[in-house]
Amino acid sequence: MKKQKVNRKYNFPDADLYQMAMDSIRLAKRDLEHFKRGYQYDGHRLKGYYDRCQRFVEMPDDDELLGDQMVVTDKKYEAAEQLRHAIRSVMTRVRLAFSNRTGRYRKFGTAKMGDMTDAQLLFCGRRVIRVARAQWDFLADTGLNESHLERLAKACQAFELAMNIQQDKVADRDIHVESRIDLGNLIYEELITVCDIGKDIWAETDRAKYDAYCIYDSNMEQKRIAKQAP
Secondary structure (H helix, E strand, O other), rough: OOOOOOOOOOOOOHHHHHHHHHHHHHHHOEEEEEEHHHOOOOOOHHHHHHHHHHHHOOOOOHHHHHHHHHHHHHHHHHHHHHHHHHHHHHHHHHHHHHOOOOHHHHOOOOOOOOOHHHHHHHHHHHHHHHHHHHHHHHHHHHHHHHHHHHEEEEEEHHHHHHHHHHHHHHHHHHHHHHHHHHHHHHHHHHHHHHHHHHHHHHHOHHHHHHHHHHHHHEEEHHHHHHHHOO
């Protein structure tokens, strides 16, 4: 059963979430006696909140993960081009023996090689090796030899490895993004809890301290004003 996609519970940047969380932790430390006495929110829970924030800020963000993915994707493209070149090198010699309209030529299956998917290209490279070895008697006078097929086999191996590395990197990115969203949601929920407690503590006694816990509200208000500015 496919896992349901994880969605963010907040609609502002992760950097803003981290800063708001750290501000709330600073305020909660100041008022910890009130948190413990009236709401059973102690220093141990606050430390857990802080530790999650530190893990969050140390996690690679999607720009970093995408950059890593792009690097291995470029390497896969390079390996694909090397494989195509190795296939063309063989097929140039095959054409010396067979017209590209003959069945013997078409058995190699290299038509429209530039439009092939990664899997099709890898399959094609291995098929060329297999079909060429099955027709040595017909290709003897073309200059094709085992070294050409060994080069093609190595190009297939290198491309397959590059494909696997790229696919692993895509999967790693998906996992990291999901983990970051999960952790961000936990931090956001704790942020709301801390701010709600802090506002409840000071609602009737200290307006300034009450306002200090309106971190989320004030942040959204600042964004609203910024959007309205000319």
